[in-house]
Amino acid sequence: MFLQNFYRLSILFLGLAILFNAVSKPLQSNVDTLFTGSARSPRILLLTAHPDDECLFFAPTLTVLLSQAIGHDTNKIPQVYSLCLSVGDADGLGDVRKEELGRSLNVLGVEEGKRWILDQPDLKDNITVYWSAESIANALRPFVIENDITTILTFDYEGISSHPNHQSLPHGVVHLINSLAKDSIQHSPRVFALITVPLIHKYVGPLSAALAKADVAFTALLQQFGNMPSNPIGAARVPVFVAGISEYRTALRAMLQHGSQLVWFRWLYVAFSRYMWVNEWLEIVPVTHTAAAGIPSPAFSI
Numbered sequence: 001m002f003l004q005n006f007y008r009l010s011i012l013f014l015g016l017a018i019l020f021n022a023v024s025k026p027l028q029s030n031v032d033t034l035f036t037g038s039a040r041s042p043r044i045l046l047l048t049a050h051p052d053d054e055c056l057f058f059a060p061t062l063t064v065l066l067s068q069a070i071g072h073d074t075n076k077i078p079q080v081y082s083l084c085l086s087v088g089d090a091d092g093l094g095d096v097r098k099e100e101l102g103r104s105l106n107v108l109g110v111e112e113g114k115r116w117i118l119d120q121p122d123l124k125d126n127i128t129v130y131w132s133a134e135s136i137a138n139a140l141r142p143f144v145i146e147n148d149i150t151t152i153l154t155f156d157y158e159g160i161s162s163h164p165n166h167q168s169l170p171h172g173v174v175h176l177i178n179s180l181a182k183d184s185i186q187h188s189p190r191v192f193a194l195i196t197v198p199l200i201h202k203y204v205g206p207l208s209a210a211l212a213k214a215d216v217a218f219t220a221l222l223q224q225f226g227n228m229p230s231n232p233i234g235a236a237r238v239p240v241f242v243a244g245i246s247e248y249r250t251a252l253r254a255m256l257q258h259g260s261q262l263v264w265f266r267w268l269y270v271a272f273s274r275y276m277w278v279n280e281w282l283e284i285v286p287v288t289h290t291a292a293a294g295i296p297s298p299a300f301s302i
């Protein structure tokens with residue numbers, strides 16, 4: 001009896017230890033995919049719709065990219081910029097939320113002078129409104145050109161939470177890339193969209209961190225021992241960021257700066273959401289852009 005319980009307990013502790021070990025350290029995979037095509041050091045712009053998007057959805061990418069724990073090629077230390085297109089004033093809290101975003105970006109490590117927030121009549125926080133691609137492109141354009149942005153990160157066409165403001169962003173970015181190509185502005189940035197996962201995977205929090213790491217390790221193993229080419233034709237190399245415990249805590253501290261948003265259900269979100277732990281990216285390649293630039297498409301349209 002005693003021994004049986006002892007074995008059960010040991011197995012439980014072993015399981016917990018493996019899970020803890022799996023989630024404790026950050027991990028990145030295929031992240032150089034975000035940067036390739038440019039000899040310069042990467043200048044990455046995160047484009048969001050509302051203050052707190054940067055914590056609720058993009059924190060694993062920001063914290064791991066900015067983490068000292070991850071070794072970067074010294075020529076390629078990424079510069080990270082943030083542009084939020086609205087002050088999030090659907091509830092009349094725009095002024096407060098603007099301040100909260102500044103404090104959150106302080107915690108996440110995006111430097112002053114590399115972050116902006118807009119408050120325009122054509123880009124208002126509204127859960128029933130799609131923003132026009134042209135308005136987004138016009139708003140985004142000067143920041144991309146002046147800062148020589150090499151990579152834009154934003155929502156995908158499903159927008160993670162199906163908020164129409166989120167869903168509008170990739171359309172706006174594609175609009176901008178096409179107009180930059182038309183004006184023959186060199187070095188159009190590459191665009192990556194945060195992949196919306198099926199609902200069933202969305203709220204398994206730390207478990208998704210462990211699973212994402214297992215997936216990365218398994219793929220690497222297959223490449224090493226199997227005959228799988230490291231970049232098979234037809235398969236995109238998906239950049240993946242997985243937060244460790246320390247990165248997750250940073251994201252939590254950043255979320256705490258958004259005091260006006262900390263209603264009870266948001267606590268459930270930060271406890272269980274996959275996006276507090278794992279970010280996976282898919283490149284969006286505007287068709288006319290690659291045709292105009294005359295370079296072979298390095299990845300796949302979505």
Ligand SMILES: *[C@@H]1O[C@H](CO)[C@@H](O)[C@H](O)[C@H]1NC(C)=O
Nearest residue numbers: 090091124125126127128129
């Ligand atoms: C959102 O947009 C709809 C439709 O244009 C409008 O009726 C509503 O008042 C707007 N809500 C807010 C909070 O501005």
